[in-house]
Amino acid sequence: MMGAMRVIAVTGLKGGVGKTSTAVNLAAISAVTGHRTLLWDLDPQGAATYCLDLKPKLRGGASRLIGGGRGGLAAVARHSTIDGLDVVPADSSVREIDRVLSVSGKPAKPIRKLLAGTKGAADVVILDCPPGLSAVVEAVASVADVLLVPVVPEPLPFRALARFSEFLDETKVASPKIVAPFLSMIDRRKPIHRRIEVEVRSRGGFLGAAIPESSAVARMGEEQVPMVLSAPRSLAAAEYRKLWAEAAERAGLS
Ligand SMILES: Nc1ncnc2c1ncn2[C@@H]1O[C@H](COP(=O)(O)OP(=O)(O)OP(=O)(O)O)[C@@H](O)[C@H]1O
Ligand SMILES: [Mg+2]
Structure with a gap:
């Protein structure tokens, strides 16, 4: 028997830091390694x-989704064209969902129900979130x-990461322990990236995978x-596989 369905979300305050690229690549890895995978695009x-x-x-x-319908x-x-990946x-409905969630007192309920x-129907659900702290x-x-x-190794993103954990703490929607930051779009030719990578490694708390700045990742937008x-x-592919292994372990995926 398969284990329980696991939910892995790619999220954070910052925009343009590689969330979507990560969600798409992890979903592909999950599917080709034999997990029935569902990627939910939550960004309008x-x-x-x-x-x-x-x-x-x-x-x-969209009404089927918003109505919390069966299935x-x-x-x-x-x-998708990848076996095992749906x-x-x-949809334009994503905006609608955000609106419905913000007015309901319990925003998690409809998502939990879905x-x-x-x-x-799935072993793994991967969620690609919009940037920010929306409902x-x-x-x-x-x-x-x-x-x-994903955290780009520059000073400002670290403030955003701290803010994100504070938000979870304050709202008590989740334990900050489930936050798993990792370095994204790292360019080791830049002294500041190298310096921050060293700092992160000595401080701990980050996953081991670090996704490099890579033209192959950037090309996904045209190659689809x-x-x-x-x-x-x-x-970059090797680091995404490493990230997948770490995420799967954290999520308790067997
Ligand atoms: N490792 C990488 N190397 C080079 N380019 C990258 C890398 N990761 C992402 N990109 C590029 O950076 C841009 C933003 O990436 P992506 O869409 O994955 O970020 P995002 O965090 O999902 O953005 P948003 O917050 O707008 O949803 C895209 O053009 C993407 O192709
Ligand atoms: Mg995105």
Whole structure:
């Protein structure tokens, strides 16, 4: 028998730091290593949906999702070209969900319900969150097993990371222990990146994987294929696989 469904979210305050690239590549790794994987694109920008060359429309329409209908996420997901990877695309409904969640006193409830309805249909759900501290992110934090937070090794992102953990602490939506930061878009030719990497390693608290600045990652926006599949021998792909191993372990995925 398979274990319980695990929920891995890629989130954080900062925009443009590699959340979507991470979600898409981890989803591909998860699927090709034999887990039935669902990638939920929660960002109205729809970048994850686009990177997998899918239409930004939920199967059967948005009302099915918002109504918390039967079948959970699996009912509205689209098959990707990768075996074992289905995607809940970013529909215009994502904005609607955020609105519904912000006015309801318990923002986690609809998301919890949708995930509960998905049990049995997926082994892993990967959530690509929009940047910031919206109601969606609050809800996601309360249902996720792990919150992966990409951090570019520069001073300001560290403040954002601290702020994010404070937010979880204050709102008590999740234990800050599930926050798993990792270095993203690191360019070791830059002295400040090298210096901050050393600092992070001596301080601890970060995952071991560090995703390098890589043109193969940047090209995903035009090739619309996860780079772990199109350039599997690159350093970035190796680091995404390492990140996946660490995330899966934290999430308790067998
Ligand atoms: N490791 C990397 N090396 C080079 N470019 C990268 C890397 N990771 C992401 N990028 C590029 O940086 C941009 C932002 O990446 P991405 O969309 O993954 O970030 P994000 O955190 O999801 O952004 P947003 O907050 O807008 O959702 C994209 O153009 C992407 O191709
Ligand atoms: Mg994104």
